[in-house]
Amino acid sequence: MKSFVQFLQTSMKAITDISPFPISVTDETGRIIGDSNPERIGTYHEPSADVLQRDIPQIFxxxxxSTMENVLPGVAVPLYFDNERKGVLGLVGEPDEVLPYARLMKQHVEMVWQDTVRQRIDDLESAILDAFIQYILSAEELDGEKVVQYCDxxxxxxxxxRYCIVIDLRDTLLRRMQEHHHMSATAHFRKILLDSVDAVFGKTPEDLSAFLNTEKIILIKAVTSDDIYWKELDLFREKGTQLLKLLAAHDVKKVSMAAGALSDGLDDLARSYHEAERLIEYGRDHGIQPEIYSYQQWDILVSMLPDRLDDGYKQKLSERFAALYRDKQFPDLAASFEEYCHHNLNISKTAAALFIHRNTLIYRLKKIETITQLNLTRFEHCTLLWIALKT
Structure with missing residues (x-):
């Protein structure tokens, strides 16, 4: 009942603005809790109890x-909320004129109330979901009982x-807040962004999505098998490209996203999240475009390979190629070799791409072989030097 009173007190102006007649609202005890005439608020309206009991519109x-205290001519109708009679709505005026409006106003007030309750429930569920996601992604050790309570x-x-998809919007929301200065507008924009993510990636009832903070959205996708996970990763770049186009239509231009590893359950989900975060950071640092990353992409795995070697192995490579690094022509030699690898060890295509004569390229490659004792016609030897240059 308390929430009903609060709703009417905060919504009274909006209700009176659309009514062509003065209105009055009483609670289930007959106390007037809202009225076009503020002086009547808090007074007792005796006929309201009869209206609630008989459950039909009453004409006055x-x-x-004229002989009744604090009663004005018009029509009174019972108000229903959550399938229970909670109060009475009265419209003041000639009954024949007021009656058609009374029914409409009753429907309007009840509908607005239901929408208000539904929005509050949605807001509460959203807050609980946000707290749950923050908990499972940040807690050092999950409390099993707490997780069960949240899940229930x-x-x-x-x-x-499940696996995590992280979408990094950078400072999009902060800029939006600075430009519009209205929290309601920002909240609406947040919903547009979240709905866009859900729509593109086909959010199901088992999936979870929320804003982690002002910069990042997380979508936690549920799958029933490893095969489905890999199939979804096959489509990740395609769907990510669709999302970039959709967000660009809302003037969101700088976006990065990544998909993390598959976890067997909620207790291992943080690993998937952190993996997606690392992919975004790595992709940005190395300028990999488009900014849509997953380990399903071979170019990502190849690019990351040199950074995954242990320091001891890197040191061995550095020592082995020290003479090459010291050579005065090293910048040209390294650039020519990398282009040679890029063109699958094809001398003619590499020379054309570098805009140099074929013999010039052969000279540079031969010089590398002389210094390093590598055979650059062998893929394995080229792989070693490529890794060394990337580290």
């Missing part, structure tokens, strides 16, 4: 109310395999 003729409240199946 002018002659009849949010109707989440904790046994499904």
């Amino acid at each position: 003729e002018k002659a009849a109310v 409240m949010l109707e989440i199946n904790p046994t499904l395999k």
Whole structure:
């Protein structure tokens, strides 16, 4: 009942603005809690109890109310909320004129109330979901009982395999807030962005999505098998490209995204999240375009290979190629070799791409072989030098 009173008190102006007649609202005890005439608020309206009990509109003729205390001519109708009679809406005026409006106003007030309750429930569920996601991604060790409680409240199946998709929007929301200065506009924009992510990646009832902060959206996808996970990763770049186009239509231009590893359950989900974060950071640092990353992409794995070698192995390579690094022509030699690898060890295509004579390229490659004792016609030897140059 308290929430009903609060709703009417905060919504009274909007209700009176659309009514062509003065209105009055009483609670289930007959106390007036809202009225076009503020002086009547808090007073008792005795006929309201009868309206609630009989559960039908009551007409109050002018002659009849002349002998009644605090009762005005018009029509009173019961208000229903959550399938229960909670109060009475009265419209003041000639009953014949007021009655058609009374029914419409009753429907309007009840509908607005239901929408308000539904929005509050949605906001509460969203807040609980946000807290749950933050918890499972940041806690050093998950409390099993706490996870079960969250899953029960949010109707989440904790046994499904899941993986994280992280979408980094950078400072998009902060700029939006600075430009518009309205939290309601920002909240609406957040919903547009979240709905865009959900739509592109086909969010299901088992999936979870939320803003982690003002910069990042997380989508936690649920899958029933490893095969489905890999199939979804096959489509990740395609769907990511669709999302970039959709966000660009809303003037969101700088976006990065990545998909993390598959986890067997919620207790291992943080690993997937952190993997996606590392992919975004790595992709940005190395200028990999488009900014849509996953380990399903061979170019990502190849690019990351040199950084995954242990320091001891890197040191060995550095020592082995020290003479090459010291050569005065090293910048030209290294650039020519990398282009040679890029063109699959094809001398003619490499020379054309470098805009140099074929013999010039052969000279440079031969010089590398002389210094390093590598055979640059062998893929394995080229791989070693390529790794060394990338480290």
